[in-house]
Amino acid sequence: MDHAAVLTAYDRDLREGARPDGPGARIERAGRVVRQVADPLGWNGVLWSGLEAAEADRAIGDQIDRFTGLGRDFEWKLYGHDGPADLGDRLLAAGFRAExxxxxxxxxxxxxxxxxxxPAxxxxxxxxxxxxxxLVVTAHERAFGTDGTALRHQMLARxxxxxxxxVAVAALADGEPVAAARMELVPGTPFAGLWGGGTVEAWRGRGIYRALVAHRARAAAGRGYRYLHVDASAMSRPILARLGFHALGTTTPYVHEA
Known part of the structure; x- marks a missing residue:
């Protein structure tokens, strides 16, 4: 894989050329920033920026004004190759919290x-x-210990x-959901994204996560997609590397609360 070429295509197709991720969302382009504005249960945030140091603080302030004016919490999805080099520090200084x-x-x-x-x-x-x-939301809540209200809303709308x-799938053991995952397909691009893969703690280490990756990969292949992408946690990265995924960089969510 040509890492640089794939990363360039990823930025072009999924970030700078982003499409709304659901029927209640819209993409806005403001100068050198691309953001998504959605309803309160959707994902609100900055997908891409191509900022120079001289304009970064003003652009950050503009995004804060835009989202807080709507009463929305939002996320600035910062990638390791985004500029300027101190953009993360600038976001922290502006009141963001790094996840x-x-x-x-x-x-x-x-x-x-x-x-x-x-597995059997x-x-x-x-x-x-x-x-x-x-089933998917229940497994997600049990695996991550989070409220699945927003996830349920987004999946039903989509x-x-x-x-x-x-493409969403739940793994059941004796009829009970013990793992779940989904895949979001972006028409007109070669990319399909893997999201939300999680397994209830008692069922980890048995190969369920790998099976869910394969399930979604088969679906992507059947629809003609060339690449799968995922934002991997420290727990899932070694599993994905063994399956054949390549690390192309890092991404850090910076969250601003309205």
């Missing part, structure tokens, strides 16, 4: 082992209706408006 840094990883679908099956006793169920969404752009 844990993740690794941007990409794999060519054709290079992955798509035959990985779930695990059944994978596609989430194509509200009942399936409930499935209702454009079901061909999202």
């Amino acid at each position: 844990p840094t993740e690794t941007l990883m990409v794999a060519e679908v054709a290079a992955l082992d798509l035959d990985t099956a779930p 006793g695990i059944r994978c169920v596609a989430a194509t209706d509200p009942a399936g969404v409930d 499935l209702a408006a454009d079901p061909g752009t999202v």
Whole structure:
């Protein structure tokens, strides 16, 4: 894989040329900043910026004004190769809070082992209706200990408006959801994104995560997508590396509360 070429395409297609991630969202381009504005349960934030040092503080202030004027918390999704070099420090000085840094990883679908099956006793169920969404959200809440209200809202809206752009799956053990994951497809690009992969603690280390990656990779291959991308946590990075994903950089969410 030509890492530099893939990263350039990623920035062009998914960040600078971003599309709304749901029916209640819109993309706004303001100078050298691309942001998404959504309803309170959607994702609000900055997707891309191409700032010089002289304009960075003003641009940061403009984004704060825009989102706080709407009463929205928002995220500035900062990548390690974004400029200026001290943009993270400037965001902190402006009142943002940095969350844990993740690794941007990409794999060519054709290079992955798509035959990985779930371990014994695990059944994978596609989430194509509200009942399936409930399974995914329940597994997500149990795996991460977070409230799944916003996730449920976003998934139901996406499935209702454009079901061909999202693939969600829950892993069941004796009928109970023990893991879940989703994939978001971006039409007109070679990229499909893996999101939300999580397994309940008691079921980790058994190969469920790998099986869910393979499940989504098969779906991406069937739809003609070339690359899978994921923001990998420290826990998932070594698993993804063994599966054939390449680290292309880092991304850090900087959160500003309205």
